[in-house]
Amino acid sequence: MKILITAFEAFGGDSINPTERLLADIGEEKISGAEIHTLILPVVFDVCADKLLEVVRVLRPDAVICCGxxxxxxxxxxEQIAINLKEVPKESSVADNKGNRPFDExxxxxxxxxxFSLLPVRELVDSMKEQGIPAVISYTAGTFICNNTMYALLDYIRVHQLPMVGGFVHFPASEEMAAAKPSLPSLSHETMLKGLKVMIHTLLL
Incomplete structure (x- = not known):
């Protein structure tokens, strides 16, 4: 199975994005039955989707796991569902890495x-829980870059009727991030990497 896994660059004033490190490590894993490809996406509205779909068109993966x-x-x-909306609430100070703040688009x-996600989200969650990894289905990917990416991927698969599964998985902050913000919930890199590997193995079943 050819699997494309994506992550994002750092954003929002953070110097790191834990999904970048996950991507670097998963790219070096040898998983029987899986041909792993990786891609870092920019935290920029629409450009994130364009970069992803450029690679999807060339690579033609069997599965896409976008991580954020x-x-x-x-x-x-x-994530169970992506919505057709790009929006940064007017009261929010958040912007993408180019300063874009779309509203109601x-x-x-x-x-x-x-x-809806084309990944078997319930099976992914159950598999991680069986391995002692904190996991739960999310019913909102927000309206920021992650949702933008997820929706664009699923819409592309829908329009072109591709024999491909795809979706999005959110990860908590890393312990490294929590060291600078002690009240921030976090998971260790090792736990998150184990979770990603469990999800890959689940797709291979």
Whole structure:
């Protein structure tokens, strides 16, 4: 199985993004039955999706696992649904890495309001829990870059009727990030990497 795994660069004033380190390590893993490819995406609205789809068109993977940071969460959270919306709330100080702050904009004006993940999210969560890894299904990928990426991927698969599964998984902050913010929930890199490997093995079943 050819699997493309993506992560994001650092954003929001953080000097690190734990998904970058996950990507570096998973790229060196030898997993029987899996051909792993990796890609770092920019934290920029729409450009994130364009970069991903460029690689998808050339690589033609069997599965795509997009990984992102959800600072404040306590578990690894596969996303169940992406919504057709790009929005930074007006009261928020957040922007993407180019300073963009879209509000009430559709990702695809002609696309459905929402698209469900094509990954077996319940099986992924159950498999991680069986290995003692904190995991739970999430029903909101937000309206920022992660949702933008997830929706664009699922919409591309839908429009082109591709024999491909894909979706998004959020990871908590790393212990390294929590060292600078002691009240920030976190998981160790080793636990998150184990979770990612469990998800890959689950897809291979």
């Amino acid at each position: 940071l959800a600072s404040g969460r306590t578990s690894i959270t596969p 559709r990702i695809n004006p002609d696309g459905p309001d929402g698209l």
